[in-house]
Amino acid sequence: MSQFIFVSFRSEARNLDSNNFKVLRSLTFVRNDKTGIFGLFTRMSNMMDMDMVDMDMDEKFILLALEEAELAFSEDEVPVGAVITRGEEILAKSHNRLVSMNDPSAHAEILAIRRAAEKIGNYRLTGTSLYVTLEPCIMCAGAIIQARVERVVFGAADPKMGGIVSLYNILNDKRLNHNVAVRGGVRKEACAEIMSRFFRQKRIVSTASLP
Numbered sequence: 001m002s003q004f005i006f007v008s009f010r011s012e013a014r015n016l017d018s019n020n021f022k023v024l025r026s027l028t029f030v031r032n033d034k035t036g037i038f039g040l041f042t043r044m045s046n047m048m049d050m051d052m053v054d055m056d057m058d059e060k061f062i063l064l065a066l067e068e069a070e071l072a073f074s075e076d077e078v079p080v081g082a083v084i085t086r087g088e089e090i091l092a093k094s095h096n097r098l099v100s101m102n103d104p105s106a107h108a109e110i111l112a113i114r115r116a117a118e119k120i121g122n123y124r125l126t127g128t129s130l131y132v133t134l135e136p137c138i139m140c141a142g143a144i145i146q147a148r149v150e151r152v153v154f155g156a157a158d159p160k161m162g163g164i165v166s167l168y169n170i171l172n173d174k175r176l177n178h179n180v181a182v183r184g185g186v187r188k189e190a191c192a193e194i195m196s197r198f199f200r201q202k203r204i205v206s207t208a209s210l211p
């Protein structure tokens with residue numbers, strides 16, 4: 001028989017354009033069955049602390065994906081980077097290599113999925129999270145579902161090609177037999193900045209080469 005009854009409330013602020021949300025406040029009411037005394041704890045369950053830890057981990061891995069994006073930039077590839085983790089273990093890191101591999105499917109996510117699957121010796125990436133600097137396209141969303149990735153965290157949205165929130169909602173299409181938890185907008189400014197820096201430089205180079 002439980003002596004205490006816990007009732008928790010959380011208020012959340014949701015950022016509509018990014019699917020991003022954070023816990024503003026966590027309240028837990030506790031009633032002692034035997035004494036009938038109520039207590040109110042604002043951090044009783046440490047839920048806020050747990051959310052902070054999650055947030056830190058997401059940011060940490062998005063920053064790692066950003067380092068991969070910088071590598072892509074230095075290789076004159078569209079700067080997108082991806083990281084796949086299971087728990088705190090990093091299974092794979094990758095970045096766009098379409099140009100160098102002459103392969104239109106060589107997106108950061110696809111290459112990371114292939115590496116992670118090879119590493120664990122299984123074509124199913126059950127229990128993994130994929131972090132990517134840009135919202136995955138429809139091809140990558142399909143591969144994410146095929147691989148049974150559990151969670152996707154992305155930085156900037158992609159209004160032109162995004163298959164997760166911008167154009168389609170593939171990872172949460174209930175007609176499919178696997179759905180994926182999604183969090184967007186993590187470090188979105190930095191993830192968008194590297195893209196605009198890359199295309200700005202491309203424009204400068206192409207203008208400079210005009211006769």
Ligand SMILES: [Zn+2]
Nearest residue numbers: 107136137140
């Ligand atoms: Zn893609």
